[in-house]
Amino acid sequence: MLEVTGLEVAYGRAQVLFGVDLAVPAGALACVMGRNGVGKTTLLNAVMGVLPTRAGTVRFEGRDITKMPTHERVRLGMGYVPQGHETFGQLTVAENLRVTWEASGSKDRSVIDEALDVFPRLRPLLKRRAGFLSGGQQQQLAIARALVTRPRMLILDEPTEGIQPSIVTEIEDVIEHLHKERGLAVLLVEQYLDFAMRLADRFTVLDAGVVVHEGAGAELADEGVQRLLAV
Amino acid sequence: MNAFMNQLPIGLSIGAVLLLIALGLTFTFGQMGVINMAHGEFIMAGAYTAYMLQDWAGRQAVLVALPVAFAVAGLMGLLLERTLIRRFYGRPLDTLLLTWGVSLVLQQVARDLFGAPNVQVKAPTWLVGGGEWLGIRMPYARMFIFVLAMLSVAAIWFYLSRTKQGRRMQAVMQNRELASCSGIATSRVDQRTFFIGSGLAGVAGVALTLIGPVGPALGTYYIVDAFLVVVAGGLGRLQGAVIAAFVLGLLNSYVEFWSDASLAKVVVFAVIIGFLQLRPQGLFVLRSRKLT
Numbered sequence: 202m203l204e205v206t207g208l209e210v211a212y213g214r215a216q217v218l219f220g221v222d223l224a225v226p227a228g229a230l231a232c233v234m235g236r237n238g239v240g241k242t243t244l245l246n247a248v249m250g251v252l253p254t255r256a257g258t259v260r261f262e263g264r265d266i267t268k269m270p271t272h273e274r275v276r277l278g279m280g281y282v283p284q285g286h287e288t289f290g291q292l293t294v295a296e297n298l299r300v301t302w303e304a305s306g307s308k309d310r311s312v313i314d315e316a317l318d319v320f321p322r323l324r325p326l327l328k329r330r331a332g333f334l335s336g337g338q339q340q341q342l343a344i345a346r347a348l349v350t351r352p353r354m355l356i357l358d359e360p361t362e363g364i365q366p367s368i369v370t371e372i373e374d375v376i377e378h379l380h381k382e383r384g385l386a387v388l389l390v391e392q393y394l395d396f397a398m399r400l401a402d403r404f405t406v407l408d409a410g411v412v413v414h415e416g417a418g419a420e421l422a423d424e425g426v427q428r429l430l431a432v
Numbered sequence: 433m434n435a436f437m438n439q440l441p442i443g444l445s446i447g448a449v450l451l452l453i454a455l456g457l458t459f460t461f462g463q464m465g466v467i468n469m470a471h472g473e474f475i476m477a478g479a480y481t482a483y484m485l486q487d488w489a490g491r492q493a494v495l496v497a498l499p500v501a502f503a504v505a506g507l508m509g510l511l512l513e514r515t516l517i518r519r520f521y522g523r524p525l526d527t528l529l530l531t532w533g534v535s536l537v538l539q540q541v542a543r544d545l546f547g548a549p550n551v552q553v554k555a556p557t558w559l560v561g562g563g564e565w566l567g568i569r570m571p572y573a574r575m576f577i578f579v580l581a582m583l584s585v586a587a588i589w590f591y592l593s594r595t596k597q598g599r600r601m602q603a604v605m606q607n608r609e610l611a612s613c614s615g616i617a618t619s620r621v622d623q624r625t626f627f628i629g630s631g632l633a634g635v636a637g638v639a640l641t642l643i644g645p646v647g648p649a650l651g652t653y654y655i656v657d658a659f660l661v662v663v664a665g666g667l668g669r670l671q672g673a674v675i676a677a678f679v680l681g682l683l684n685s686y687v688e689f690w691s692d693a694s695l696a697k698v699v700v701f702a703v704i705i706g707f708l709q710l711r712p713q714g715l716f717v718l719r720s721r722k723l724t
Protein backbone atom coordinates (compact mmCIF):
# COMPACT_ATOMS: atom_id res chain seq x y z
CA MET A 202 0.00 0.00 0.00
CA LEU A 203 2.78 2.39 0.99
CA GLU A 204 6.20 2.01 -0.51
CA VAL A 205 9.12 4.24 0.33
CA THR A 206 12.34 3.73 -1.59
CA GLY A 207 15.71 5.37 -1.19
CA LEU A 208 14.30 8.27 0.78
CA GLU A 209 16.73 11.06 1.63
CA VAL A 210 15.72 14.06 3.69
CA ALA A 211 17.82 16.96 4.88
CA TYR A 212 17.27 20.12 6.90
CA GLY A 213 19.49 22.51 5.02
CA ARG A 214 22.93 20.93 5.09
CA ALA A 215 22.14 18.48 7.86
CA GLN A 216 21.01 15.27 6.24
CA VAL A 217 18.76 13.16 8.44
CA LEU A 218 17.65 10.22 6.30
CA PHE A 219 20.05 8.33 4.05
CA GLY A 220 18.20 6.11 1.58
CA VAL A 221 15.44 4.69 3.74
CA ASP A 222 13.24 1.90 2.34
CA LEU A 223 9.95 1.06 3.94
CA ALA A 224 6.88 -0.88 2.87
CA VAL A 225 3.47 -1.17 4.48
CA PRO A 226 1.33 -3.84 2.79
CA ALA A 227 -2.44 -3.27 2.66
CA GLY A 228 -4.07 -3.97 5.99
CA ALA A 229 -0.76 -4.42 7.79
CA LEU A 230 0.53 -2.72 10.90
CA ALA A 231 4.09 -1.61 10.47
CA CYS A 232 6.12 -0.16 13.27
CA VAL A 233 9.12 2.14 12.91
CA MET A 234 11.40 1.93 15.91
CA GLY A 235 14.64 3.42 17.03
CA ARG A 236 16.22 5.61 19.64
CA ASN A 237 15.56 9.33 19.91
CA GLY A 238 16.83 11.47 17.07
CA VAL A 239 17.38 8.73 14.50
CA GLY A 240 14.90 10.24 12.05
CA LYS A 241 11.59 8.49 12.78
CA THR A 242 9.48 11.64 12.85
CA THR A 243 11.38 13.01 9.86
CA LEU A 244 10.48 9.84 7.97
CA LEU A 245 6.76 10.22 8.72
CA ASN A 246 6.83 13.92 7.87
CA ALA A 247 8.45 13.13 4.55
CA VAL A 248 5.93 10.39 3.85
CA MET A 249 3.17 12.95 4.41
CA GLY A 250 4.88 15.66 2.40
CA VAL A 251 5.26 17.98 5.37
CA LEU A 252 8.99 17.92 4.63
CA PRO A 253 10.40 17.94 1.10
CA THR A 254 12.52 15.00 0.08
CA ARG A 255 15.95 15.28 -1.45
CA ALA A 256 15.88 11.94 -3.23
CA GLY A 257 13.84 8.78 -3.35
CA THR A 258 10.18 8.09 -3.98
CA VAL A 259 7.04 7.66 -1.94
CA ARG A 260 4.26 5.62 -3.51
CA PHE A 261 0.78 5.14 -2.13
CA GLU A 262 -1.36 2.42 -3.69
CA GLY A 263 0.99 2.33 -6.64
CA ARG A 264 0.84 6.06 -7.27
CA ASP A 265 3.94 8.21 -7.07
CA ILE A 266 3.12 10.92 -4.52
CA THR A 267 6.65 12.16 -3.85
CA LYS A 268 5.84 15.70 -5.00
CA MET A 269 2.19 15.79 -3.97
CA PRO A 270 1.12 18.45 -1.45
CA THR A 271 0.17 17.17 2.00
CA HIS A 272 -3.52 17.99 1.80
CA GLU A 273 -3.91 15.94 -1.38
CA ARG A 274 -2.23 12.97 0.28
CA VAL A 275 -4.82 13.24 3.03
CA ARG A 276 -7.54 13.03 0.38
CA LEU A 277 -5.97 9.89 -1.04
CA GLY A 278 -6.61 8.22 2.28
CA MET A 279 -3.55 8.86 4.38
CA GLY A 280 -4.57 9.92 7.87
CA TYR A 281 -1.74 11.48 9.86
CA VAL A 282 -1.54 12.06 13.59
CA PRO A 283 1.66 14.06 14.17
CA GLN A 284 3.72 13.88 17.31
CA GLY A 285 2.65 15.79 20.40
CA HIS A 286 -1.16 15.52 20.33
CA GLU A 287 -1.60 18.51 18.07
CA THR A 288 -4.98 20.21 17.79
CA PHE A 289 -6.35 23.58 16.72
CA GLY A 290 -6.19 24.97 20.23
CA GLN A 291 -8.56 27.91 19.90
CA LEU A 292 -11.23 25.92 18.12
CA THR A 293 -13.70 23.78 20.03
CA VAL A 294 -13.53 20.01 19.84
CA ALA A 295 -16.56 20.06 17.52
CA GLU A 296 -14.95 22.72 15.29
CA ASN A 297 -11.71 20.74 15.13
CA LEU A 298 -13.60 17.82 13.68
CA ARG A 299 -15.84 19.97 11.53
CA VAL A 300 -13.07 21.92 9.84
CA THR A 301 -11.41 18.63 8.95
CA TRP A 302 -14.63 17.14 7.67
CA GLU A 303 -15.31 20.22 5.55
CA ALA A 304 -11.86 20.05 4.04
CA SER A 305 -12.39 16.43 3.05
CA GLY A 306 -15.09 17.54 0.62
CA SER A 307 -17.34 14.74 1.88
CA LYS A 308 -21.06 15.44 2.05
CA ASP A 309 -21.59 12.73 4.58
CA ARG A 310 -21.60 14.14 8.10
CA SER A 311 -21.78 10.74 9.71
CA VAL A 312 -17.96 10.49 9.63
CA ILE A 313 -17.88 12.88 12.58
CA ASP A 314 -20.27 10.68 14.54
CA GLU A 315 -18.28 7.60 13.64
CA ALA A 316 -15.09 9.22 14.90
CA LEU A 317 -16.86 10.17 18.12
CA ASP A 318 -18.11 6.60 18.50
CA VAL A 319 -14.48 5.53 18.56
CA PHE A 320 -13.74 8.08 21.31
CA PRO A 321 -17.00 8.46 23.26
CA ARG A 322 -15.15 10.43 25.95
CA LEU A 323 -14.96 13.36 23.54
CA ARG A 324 -18.73 13.75 23.28
CA PRO A 325 -19.25 15.71 26.51
CA LEU A 326 -16.30 17.94 25.54
CA LEU A 327 -17.58 19.02 22.12
CA LYS A 328 -18.03 22.66 23.08
CA ARG A 329 -14.71 22.94 24.92
CA ARG A 330 -11.69 24.56 23.32
CA ALA A 331 -9.20 21.92 22.31
CA GLY A 332 -6.31 23.85 23.86
CA PHE A 333 -7.80 23.37 27.32
CA LEU A 334 -8.14 19.60 27.17
CA SER A 335 -5.70 17.29 28.91
CA GLY A 336 -2.92 15.73 26.87
CA GLY A 337 -4.76 12.43 26.67
CA GLN A 338 -7.98 14.08 25.55
CA GLN A 339 -6.07 16.09 22.97
CA GLN A 340 -4.54 12.92 21.60
CA GLN A 341 -7.95 11.28 21.36
CA LEU A 342 -9.15 14.34 19.48
CA ALA A 343 -6.06 14.21 17.27
CA ILE A 344 -6.79 10.61 16.28
CA ALA A 345 -10.52 11.34 15.89
CA ARG A 346 -9.58 14.25 13.61
CA ALA A 347 -7.52 11.91 11.45
CA LEU A 348 -10.41 9.43 11.33
CA VAL A 349 -12.73 12.12 10.01
CA THR A 350 -10.65 12.19 6.83
CA ARG A 351 -11.76 8.56 6.28
CA PRO A 352 -8.23 7.22 5.98
CA ARG A 353 -7.35 3.85 4.56
CA MET A 354 -4.02 4.09 6.22
CA LEU A 355 -3.33 5.67 9.59
CA ILE A 356 0.08 7.15 10.31
CA LEU A 357 0.73 7.73 13.98
CA ASP A 358 3.80 9.32 15.56
CA GLU A 359 4.27 8.12 19.14
CA PRO A 360 0.56 8.24 19.93
CA THR A 361 1.01 7.35 23.59
CA GLU A 362 3.99 9.54 24.42
CA GLY A 363 3.49 11.91 27.35
CA ILE A 364 -0.05 10.72 28.02
CA GLN A 365 -1.56 9.65 31.33
CA PRO A 366 -1.38 5.84 31.73
CA SER A 367 -5.15 5.40 31.99
CA ILE A 368 -5.60 6.73 28.48
CA VAL A 369 -2.57 4.97 27.00
CA THR A 370 -4.31 1.59 27.12
CA GLU A 371 -7.44 3.12 25.69
CA ILE A 372 -5.54 4.57 22.75
CA GLU A 373 -3.72 1.31 22.17
CA ASP A 374 -7.04 -0.55 22.17
CA VAL A 375 -8.43 1.89 19.63
CA ILE A 376 -5.46 1.42 17.34
CA GLU A 377 -5.81 -2.33 17.65
CA HIS A 378 -9.54 -2.10 16.95
CA LEU A 379 -9.09 0.13 13.89
CA HIS A 380 -6.43 -2.18 12.55
CA LYS A 381 -8.08 -5.52 13.23
CA GLU A 382 -11.80 -4.76 12.91
CA ARG A 383 -11.74 -2.10 10.24
CA GLY A 384 -8.72 -3.38 8.38
CA LEU A 385 -6.89 -0.05 8.36
CA ALA A 386 -3.26 -0.19 7.45
CA VAL A 387 -1.19 1.45 10.18
CA LEU A 388 2.26 2.96 10.14
CA LEU A 389 3.30 3.56 13.69
CA VAL A 390 6.29 5.15 15.33
CA GLU A 391 6.46 3.72 18.81
CA GLN A 392 8.85 3.52 21.71
CA TYR A 393 6.88 1.01 23.79
CA LEU A 394 8.24 -2.35 22.85
CA ASP A 395 5.44 -4.48 24.29
CA PHE A 396 2.75 -2.65 22.37
CA ALA A 397 4.73 -2.98 19.16
CA MET A 398 5.43 -6.64 19.88
CA ARG A 399 1.77 -7.37 20.43
CA LEU A 400 0.48 -5.69 17.29
CA ALA A 401 3.14 -5.20 14.64
CA ASP A 402 3.11 -7.37 11.54
CA ARG A 403 6.36 -5.84 10.44
CA PHE A 404 8.90 -3.57 12.00
CA THR A 405 11.75 -1.40 10.85
CA VAL A 406 14.55 -0.22 13.09
CA LEU A 407 16.21 3.06 12.20
CA ASP A 408 19.56 4.21 13.44
CA ALA A 409 21.22 7.46 12.42
CA GLY A 410 19.00 7.80 9.37
CA VAL A 411 19.43 4.33 7.92
CA VAL A 412 17.44 1.13 8.27
CA VAL A 413 19.52 -1.23 10.42
CA HIS A 414 17.01 -4.01 10.76
CA GLU A 415 13.63 -5.05 9.49
CA GLY A 416 11.53 -8.09 9.90
CA ALA A 417 8.28 -9.69 10.95
CA GLY A 418 6.67 -8.61 14.22
CA ALA A 419 7.50 -11.79 16.05
CA GLU A 420 11.20 -11.11 15.67
CA LEU A 421 10.93 -8.14 17.98
CA ALA A 422 11.24 -10.50 20.90
CA ASP A 423 14.70 -11.33 19.59
CA GLU A 424 17.52 -10.21 21.83
CA GLY A 425 19.62 -8.84 19.00
CA VAL A 426 16.76 -6.57 17.94
CA GLN A 427 16.17 -5.41 21.48
CA ARG A 428 19.79 -4.45 21.74
CA LEU A 429 19.38 -2.14 18.75
CA LEU A 430 16.67 -0.30 20.63
CA ALA A 431 18.27 -0.18 24.05
CA VAL A 432 19.19 3.31 25.19
CA MET B 433 -14.97 70.39 28.89
CA ASN B 434 -16.75 70.51 25.55
CA ALA B 435 -13.52 70.92 23.67
CA PHE B 436 -12.27 67.90 25.57
CA MET B 437 -15.30 65.79 24.73
CA ASN B 438 -15.21 66.91 21.11
CA GLN B 439 -11.96 64.98 20.75
CA LEU B 440 -13.87 61.77 21.42
CA PRO B 441 -15.37 61.27 17.94
CA ILE B 442 -12.01 62.24 16.43
CA GLY B 443 -10.14 59.66 18.48
CA LEU B 444 -12.76 57.01 17.81
CA SER B 445 -12.70 57.56 14.06
CA ILE B 446 -8.89 57.44 13.95
CA GLY B 447 -9.10 54.24 15.97
CA ALA B 448 -11.69 52.91 13.53
CA VAL B 449 -9.43 53.57 10.53
CA LEU B 450 -6.48 51.99 12.33
CA LEU B 451 -8.65 49.01 13.11
CA LEU B 452 -9.63 48.50 9.47
CA ILE B 453 -5.98 48.67 8.46
CA ALA B 454 -4.75 46.50 11.32
CA LEU B 455 -7.31 43.75 10.71
CA GLY B 456 -5.71 42.90 7.39
CA LEU B 457 -2.19 43.17 8.79
CA THR B 458 -2.88 41.08 11.83
CA PHE B 459 -4.20 38.24 9.69
CA THR B 460 -1.45 38.29 7.09
CA PHE B 461 1.15 38.65 9.85
CA GLY B 462 -0.49 36.13 12.16
CA GLN B 463 -1.26 33.55 9.51
CA MET B 464 1.66 33.81 7.13
CA GLY B 465 4.29 35.67 9.13
CA VAL B 466 4.43 38.29 6.41
CA ILE B 467 5.28 41.84 7.38
CA ASN B 468 3.55 43.58 4.52
CA MET B 469 4.86 47.13 4.18
CA ALA B 470 2.88 47.53 0.96
CA HIS B 471 -0.33 47.27 2.96
CA GLY B 472 -0.33 51.07 3.23
CA GLU B 473 -0.48 51.34 -0.55
CA PHE B 474 -3.67 49.30 -0.58
CA ILE B 475 -5.13 52.07 1.59
CA MET B 476 -3.95 54.59 -0.97
CA ALA B 477 -5.42 52.49 -3.79
CA GLY B 478 -8.77 52.43 -1.99
CA ALA B 479 -8.72 56.18 -1.57
CA TYR B 480 -7.89 56.80 -5.24
CA THR B 481 -10.65 54.37 -6.20
CA ALA B 482 -13.12 56.70 -4.49
CA TYR B 483 -11.49 59.65 -6.25
CA MET B 484 -11.80 57.98 -9.66
CA LEU B 485 -15.40 56.98 -9.09
CA GLN B 486 -16.41 60.61 -8.57
CA ASP B 487 -16.59 61.12 -12.33
CA TRP B 488 -19.23 58.48 -12.50
CA ALA B 489 -20.99 58.47 -9.15
CA GLY B 490 -20.55 62.15 -8.21
CA ARG B 491 -20.99 62.82 -4.52
CA GLN B 492 -22.11 59.29 -3.78
CA ALA B 493 -18.67 58.07 -4.87
CA VAL B 494 -17.69 57.17 -1.31
CA LEU B 495 -20.57 54.73 -0.97
CA VAL B 496 -20.05 53.16 -4.39
CA ALA B 497 -16.34 52.98 -3.71
CA LEU B 498 -16.64 50.82 -0.61
CA PRO B 499 -17.22 47.52 -2.43
CA VAL B 500 -15.15 48.57 -5.46
CA ALA B 501 -12.16 49.57 -3.34
CA PHE B 502 -12.43 46.31 -1.41
CA ALA B 503 -12.19 44.42 -4.68
CA VAL B 504 -9.44 46.61 -6.18
CA ALA B 505 -7.21 46.52 -3.09
CA GLY B 506 -8.03 42.86 -2.52
CA LEU B 507 -6.96 41.93 -6.04
CA MET B 508 -3.78 43.96 -5.67
CA GLY B 509 -3.02 42.03 -2.49
CA LEU B 510 -3.78 38.73 -4.15
CA LEU B 511 -1.55 39.58 -7.08
CA LEU B 512 1.28 40.58 -4.75
CA GLU B 513 0.92 37.34 -2.80
CA ARG B 514 0.83 35.17 -5.93
CA THR B 515 3.68 36.82 -7.76
CA LEU B 516 6.12 37.76 -5.02
CA ILE B 517 5.31 37.16 -1.38
CA ARG B 518 4.67 33.44 -1.56
CA ARG B 519 8.24 32.92 -2.71
CA PHE B 520 9.38 34.43 0.57
CA TYR B 521 7.27 32.55 3.10
CA GLY B 522 9.24 31.72 6.21
CA ARG B 523 11.59 34.66 5.66
CA PRO B 524 9.88 37.58 7.45
CA LEU B 525 12.78 40.01 7.13
CA ASP B 526 13.07 39.43 3.41
CA THR B 527 9.34 39.99 2.94
CA LEU B 528 9.72 43.24 4.86
CA LEU B 529 12.34 44.51 2.43
CA LEU B 530 10.49 43.14 -0.56
CA THR B 531 7.15 44.70 0.34
CA TRP B 532 8.81 47.97 1.26
CA GLY B 533 10.21 48.05 -2.25
CA VAL B 534 6.79 47.28 -3.68
CA SER B 535 5.39 50.06 -1.52
CA LEU B 536 7.81 52.61 -3.01
CA VAL B 537 7.04 51.43 -6.54
CA LEU B 538 3.30 51.70 -5.97
CA GLN B 539 3.65 55.22 -4.57
CA GLN B 540 5.56 56.26 -7.64
CA VAL B 541 2.96 54.65 -9.89
CA ALA B 542 0.29 56.68 -8.08
CA ARG B 543 2.35 59.85 -8.59
CA ASP B 544 2.60 59.11 -12.30
CA LEU B 545 -1.07 58.31 -12.65
CA PHE B 546 -2.65 60.96 -10.44
CA GLY B 547 0.09 63.53 -9.98
CA ALA B 548 2.03 64.37 -6.86
CA PRO B 549 -0.36 66.98 -5.37
CA ASN B 550 -3.10 65.81 -3.07
CA VAL B 551 -6.59 65.44 -4.45
CA GLN B 552 -9.92 65.77 -2.71
CA VAL B 553 -12.91 63.47 -2.65
CA LYS B 554 -16.20 65.26 -2.05
CA ALA B 555 -18.20 63.62 0.69
CA PRO B 556 -21.86 62.85 0.08
CA THR B 557 -24.00 65.78 1.25
CA TRP B 558 -25.57 63.68 3.99
CA LEU B 559 -22.17 63.15 5.54
CA VAL B 560 -21.31 66.83 5.65
CA GLY B 561 -21.77 68.64 8.93
CA GLY B 562 -22.66 67.02 12.18
CA GLY B 563 -25.05 66.73 15.03
CA GLU B 564 -24.81 67.27 18.73
CA TRP B 565 -25.23 64.62 21.36
CA LEU B 566 -24.91 65.31 25.09
CA GLY B 567 -23.16 68.51 24.16
CA ILE B 568 -20.54 66.72 22.09
CA ARG B 569 -20.15 67.73 18.48
CA MET B 570 -20.47 64.59 16.38
CA PRO B 571 -19.35 65.07 12.77
CA TYR B 572 -21.38 62.72 10.58
CA ALA B 573 -18.34 61.65 8.58
CA ARG B 574 -16.52 60.45 11.69
CA MET B 575 -19.57 58.63 12.97
CA PHE B 576 -19.89 56.97 9.58
CA ILE B 577 -16.28 55.76 9.77
CA PHE B 578 -16.86 54.37 13.24
CA VAL B 579 -19.98 52.50 12.16
CA LEU B 580 -18.18 51.24 9.05
CA ALA B 581 -15.37 49.80 11.14
CA MET B 582 -17.80 48.18 13.56
CA LEU B 583 -19.70 46.59 10.70
CA SER B 584 -16.44 45.32 9.23
CA VAL B 585 -15.42 43.80 12.55
CA ALA B 586 -18.81 42.13 12.83
CA ALA B 587 -18.48 40.79 9.29
CA ILE B 588 -14.99 39.45 9.97
CA TRP B 589 -16.12 37.90 13.22
CA PHE B 590 -19.00 36.23 11.44
CA TYR B 591 -16.71 35.04 8.67
CA LEU B 592 -14.16 33.58 11.08
CA SER B 593 -16.51 31.85 13.45
CA ARG B 594 -19.52 30.95 11.36
CA THR B 595 -18.36 30.09 7.86
CA LYS B 596 -16.49 27.17 6.40
CA GLN B 597 -13.77 29.34 4.90
CA GLY B 598 -13.36 31.28 8.13
CA ARG B 599 -12.92 28.13 10.17
CA ARG B 600 -10.28 27.02 7.72
CA MET B 601 -8.52 30.34 8.09
CA GLN B 602 -8.50 29.95 11.88
CA ALA B 603 -7.17 26.43 11.57
CA VAL B 604 -4.30 27.54 9.34
CA MET B 605 -3.53 30.46 11.62
CA GLN B 606 -3.40 28.26 14.70
CA ASN B 607 -1.49 25.33 13.29
CA ARG B 608 -0.48 25.46 9.66
CA GLU B 609 1.11 22.03 9.55
CA LEU B 610 -1.80 20.31 11.21
CA ALA B 611 -4.16 22.13 8.86
CA SER B 612 -2.46 20.64 5.82
CA CYS B 613 -2.42 17.26 7.56
CA SER B 614 -6.18 17.68 7.97
CA GLY B 615 -6.63 18.04 4.24
CA ILE B 616 -6.83 21.83 4.13
CA ALA B 617 -5.25 23.40 1.05
CA THR B 618 -3.29 25.98 3.01
CA SER B 619 -2.06 28.00 0.04
CA ARG B 620 -5.65 28.61 -1.06
CA VAL B 621 -6.50 29.80 2.43
CA ASP B 622 -3.47 32.10 2.33
CA GLN B 623 -4.68 33.66 -0.90
CA ARG B 624 -8.13 34.25 0.50
CA THR B 625 -6.68 35.81 3.65
CA PHE B 626 -4.54 38.12 1.57
CA PHE B 627 -7.50 39.16 -0.54
CA ILE B 628 -9.70 39.96 2.45
CA GLY B 629 -6.93 41.66 4.44
CA SER B 630 -5.89 43.87 1.53
CA GLY B 631 -9.53 44.58 0.68
CA LEU B 632 -10.12 45.92 4.19
CA ALA B 633 -7.19 48.29 3.71
CA GLY B 634 -8.95 49.53 0.58
CA VAL B 635 -12.09 50.18 2.62
CA ALA B 636 -9.97 52.08 5.15
CA GLY B 637 -8.66 54.18 2.26
CA VAL B 638 -12.19 55.13 1.25
CA ALA B 639 -12.95 56.06 4.86
CA LEU B 640 -9.87 58.30 4.96
CA THR B 641 -11.14 60.35 2.03
CA LEU B 642 -13.86 61.60 4.37
CA ILE B 643 -11.43 63.15 6.84
CA GLY B 644 -8.57 64.33 4.69
CA PRO B 645 -6.99 64.77 1.28
CA VAL B 646 -5.74 61.87 -0.81
CA GLY B 647 -2.10 61.65 -1.85
CA PRO B 648 0.37 59.02 -3.03
CA ALA B 649 1.91 58.78 0.46
CA LEU B 650 -1.42 58.42 2.27
CA GLY B 651 -0.69 54.88 3.42
CA THR B 652 2.67 55.66 4.98
CA TYR B 653 1.04 57.88 7.61
CA TYR B 654 -1.01 55.00 8.95
CA ILE B 655 1.02 51.87 8.38
CA VAL B 656 3.31 52.26 11.39
CA ASP B 657 0.45 52.93 13.78
CA ALA B 658 -1.43 49.98 12.34
CA PHE B 659 1.57 47.74 13.02
CA LEU B 660 1.62 49.02 16.59
CA VAL B 661 -2.02 47.98 16.88
CA VAL B 662 -1.17 44.52 15.58
CA VAL B 663 1.72 44.02 17.98
CA ALA B 664 -0.08 45.46 21.00
CA GLY B 665 -3.26 43.53 20.28
CA GLY B 666 -1.58 40.18 19.78
CA LEU B 667 -1.05 38.54 16.41
CA GLY B 668 -4.13 37.32 14.63
CA ARG B 669 -6.50 38.27 17.42
CA LEU B 670 -9.69 40.15 16.61
CA GLN B 671 -10.49 41.36 20.13
CA GLY B 672 -6.91 42.48 20.64
CA ALA B 673 -6.91 44.53 17.45
CA VAL B 674 -10.21 46.21 18.36
CA ILE B 675 -9.08 47.26 21.83
CA ALA B 676 -5.59 48.28 20.78
CA ALA B 677 -6.86 50.31 17.80
CA PHE B 678 -9.25 52.41 19.87
CA VAL B 679 -6.82 52.89 22.74
CA LEU B 680 -4.21 54.06 20.26
CA GLY B 681 -6.64 56.28 18.35
CA LEU B 682 -7.94 57.95 21.50
CA LEU B 683 -4.53 58.28 23.09
CA ASN B 684 -3.18 59.86 19.94
CA SER B 685 -5.97 62.38 19.53
CA TYR B 686 -6.04 63.39 23.21
CA VAL B 687 -2.31 63.87 23.58
CA GLU B 688 -2.40 65.78 20.32
CA PHE B 689 -5.18 67.93 21.73
CA TRP B 690 -3.15 68.81 24.82
CA SER B 691 0.17 69.29 23.10
CA ASP B 692 0.96 68.69 19.44
CA ALA B 693 1.16 65.94 16.86
CA SER B 694 4.82 65.09 17.32
CA LEU B 695 4.55 64.84 21.08
CA ALA B 696 1.48 62.63 20.62
CA LYS B 697 3.57 60.24 18.54
CA VAL B 698 6.30 60.21 21.18
CA VAL B 699 3.79 59.43 23.91
CA VAL B 700 2.12 56.70 21.87
CA PHE B 701 5.46 55.05 21.11
CA ALA B 702 6.53 55.27 24.75
CA VAL B 703 3.26 53.71 25.92
CA ILE B 704 3.54 50.87 23.41
CA ILE B 705 7.18 50.18 24.28
CA GLY B 706 6.31 50.16 27.97
CA PHE B 707 3.35 47.88 27.37
CA LEU B 708 5.38 45.42 25.33
CA GLN B 709 7.95 45.23 28.13
CA LEU B 710 5.18 43.97 30.38
CA ARG B 711 3.37 41.85 27.82
CA PRO B 712 5.59 41.06 24.83
CA GLN B 713 2.95 38.74 23.38
CA GLY B 714 0.34 41.51 23.17
CA LEU B 715 -3.10 41.75 24.77
CA PHE B 716 -4.30 38.39 23.57
CA VAL B 717 -2.32 35.31 22.68
CA LEU B 718 -3.22 32.95 19.89
CA ARG B 719 -1.77 29.80 21.35
CA SER B 720 -3.25 28.53 24.54
CA ARG B 721 -2.09 25.72 26.78
CA LYS B 722 0.18 23.52 24.80
CA LEU B 723 1.63 20.39 26.26
CA THR B 724 5.00 18.74 25.73
